[in-house]
Amino acid sequence: MTQRTTQTAQAQSGIPYFRANSNGPDASASGGGAIAVGTSANAQVGDAIAIGTEAIADGEHNGLAIGTTAHASSYYTVAVGRGALAAGPRATALGAETVAEGDHSLAAGGSASAPATFSTAVGTRASAADEGASAFGRSAKATGFYSLAIGTGSAASEDSSVAMGTKASAAAPGGVAIGGGAKVFADRGAALGSDARAEAVDGVALGAGSVCDRKRAVSVGTQEATRQIVHVGAGTDGTDAVNVEQLRQMLADVVAALDQRLDALDARLAAIEKEN
Template identity: 35%
Template structure:
């Protein structure tokens, strides 16, 4: 049976195009030739290039020092290394350490399950992460870093830049669903709506201020009413003063009556003198004179009694009337003025104070709540971002130093042609050192066993390998 019939066409074409030879065994195996080339060890494997190895079934290693170590893995390029099942490493020093991972580009590195790194020194360290672009880094699970030097360090996020080197996302359609991104036009519309709401709130505040001013006007009107009532009280006081003056006039009339009585008394005295003269003339004239004198005395007593009674009654009545009217007028005026003024002022102050206090309290409460929530959210976000950056930088540096140490240890052990090989490698990256120690034992000419370990700070890495050739 011709074994070539059982080989995939691509393997046959690749073997002939590169000057490779196929073994005569009846199995699907192809071994490409070159200086110090290692044989492909399993079915359907291809190894082409100096020191290249394809050590698992279906593995392909093309290029000097290319290693396809996982089942169905592919390593193409100088120093390309595909360690795990279904992994693909394309480019000089491309490295894949996670199952089904992909690394394309010089010094690209996929270090987690199904992680993809494409571009010069691209790094994909999170499971299912994607780093696309030169020096792009995706360190979190399911993170995506797009573009040169972009960093994706949060799970389930897409990054198009890094801190201090952000990019703009242009030509973005307006979002239509709850989880869609929004563009600047949509934000401007929201800002316009917010401005309109703020204007409406300002109008409400202006209206409240106008109401307060109206209340102040009402209070001023109430004060005017109180002033009018006070003026009326003053007029009543003037009326009372006039009544008192009238009473004083009645007292003057009584004084005039007393003067009339005095005049009558003087006349009686004159009559007495006339009577005395007449007495000297005749006795009958004496009797008449005495009778006239008695009548004059009675008239004086009656006049005095009447005058005193009328004066006292007039003064008492005038005083009582004046006091009553003045007291009633003043009391009524004061009560009316004070009641209206107090009611108007109380209503105006209550209305203005209640409106202003409610508006000011609501505005202050809303402002304090919003500012407090925004400040707390930004502070928490800043702390989380810096903490994640610090942890990620440390792990990247330590892992890089460990990988460098392991690579140097492996290279040192591979160059010794003895049964027992011990190698030590050191690595350094961004201030972190790593140490790697390995032991390799050639059990037989075609069987080797390898053990290795690396350490850097709190990071540890242990590896072992078995090589069989025939």
């Protein structure tokens, strides 16, 4: 076998367990210890890894880009998936078209977006758009400062707001909406239960379909659909709730006192009649 024949056979067989089929531009690994695999893959900095067609790892320190056009552009960033972008320091983007641009941000799931510092978005089209915001679920959106949205289509749009449940919405600062379709419209309101609504400041709506429209009040229903509150302990302070048993005892005490007064009055009248 001639040398040319040997070289041709080696080229056709390639490295065992590894194959590449492309006529595009070569990969480039210009950083020390860098690794680039794929057409136009580019690992530009030390210890960077770029794997996939046009994958780029050009941020400082150990960037990792895996997938067609994946891009890890800051230090200690990870971008995995077609078109994934990890642009903030220590950001992680996992999934096709995910974007993690904030410092220490995390975006996971198709088209998830975490553009702010310490933001976390997990789920298809989930978005965490303010510092410390977290969104979990398909199309969940946390757009307030340190807000939290959990559930498909949930939305926590104001600072420190919490929305948990399918299409739950906390649209006021400090609001808490828990349950499918639960909604908070006023500052520090709480809606707990499916389709519960807190419409007044510091109002609390408890139970499915409950509405609180009075400031600093607690509602367990609506004007049309009321509920009982059961198993309530006896009140002891002036601002405590009173249960039915206490009312019965109070009524019994009033009747007994009235009977005593009437008995005393009868005795006095009898004495007057006797004197006359």
